[in-house]
Amino acid sequence: GENVEQHPSTLSVQEGDSAVIKCTYSDSASNYFPWYKQELGKGPQLIIDIRSNVGEKKDQRIAVTLNKTAKHFSLHITETQPEDSAVYFCAASDVGTASKLTFGTGTRLQVTL
C-alpha cells in the first residue's frame, strides 16, 4: 500500500517569512495529492491539491509543487500570518482505482510575531 512521509513534524517561522513542508510517497500509481489544514478543535480543511499531470499549482500565498520522478511534493506558504498557525497534512491517492487517501503524519506550523 501507499506510504506517505512528511517533514518536518514542527515548524516555527516569523510572521512574513515563508514556510515549506515536504512529503514523499511510495506508490508510483498515486496521482492526486491534496493538502489539508487543521485548526485546533476542527476537522481538516482542504486548502489546495495537485494532480500528477501538473508540476505546480498556486493559490494566492499557497503553492504546491510535485516531482513525480522523485515521488515528492511540497507545500509553500509565503508571507506567513499568525492565522496560518495550524497542523498541515499532506495526502496521496490513486484516484483511478478509487483508492483511499493516505495521510502524512502532520506538521505543526507556528507563526510567531
Next chain:
Amino acid sequence: DAGVIQSPRHEVTEMGQEVTLRCKPISGHNSLFWYRQTMMRGLELLIYFNNNVPIDDSGMPEDRFSAKMPNASFSTLKIQPSEPRDSAVYFCASSPEKGAEEQYFGPGTRLTVT
C-alpha cells in the same frame, strides 16, 4: 451551504457501553468516509462508502466497530462494546466524486471512554 454535520460533538461513556456516532454528508456527495484521529496513529481511514455501499472496510479495527449508511444523507459508526483505547476524535468526510478526491471533513466527535 451546510458542510458535513456530525453528532454528538463530544461523547463520554463508560467501558462496555455502546456508542453511536452520526454523520450527515454534504448534499449531493456520493462518497462518505469515517476516520479516526489519535496522537499515536494520526488520521486513519476506518471505512468508506460510495452510493451508500461499503467499498473498503479494511481499516475497521475489529468486530466491535460497525458502520451503516441507510441512505444518501445519513451514516452511523457504532462501537459495541466500547473500550478505553477507542478514545479518539472520529471524523466523517464526504466527497462529490467516487474514491478519494476532494474530501470535505466534518468537525469531528471527540470520544472519551473511561
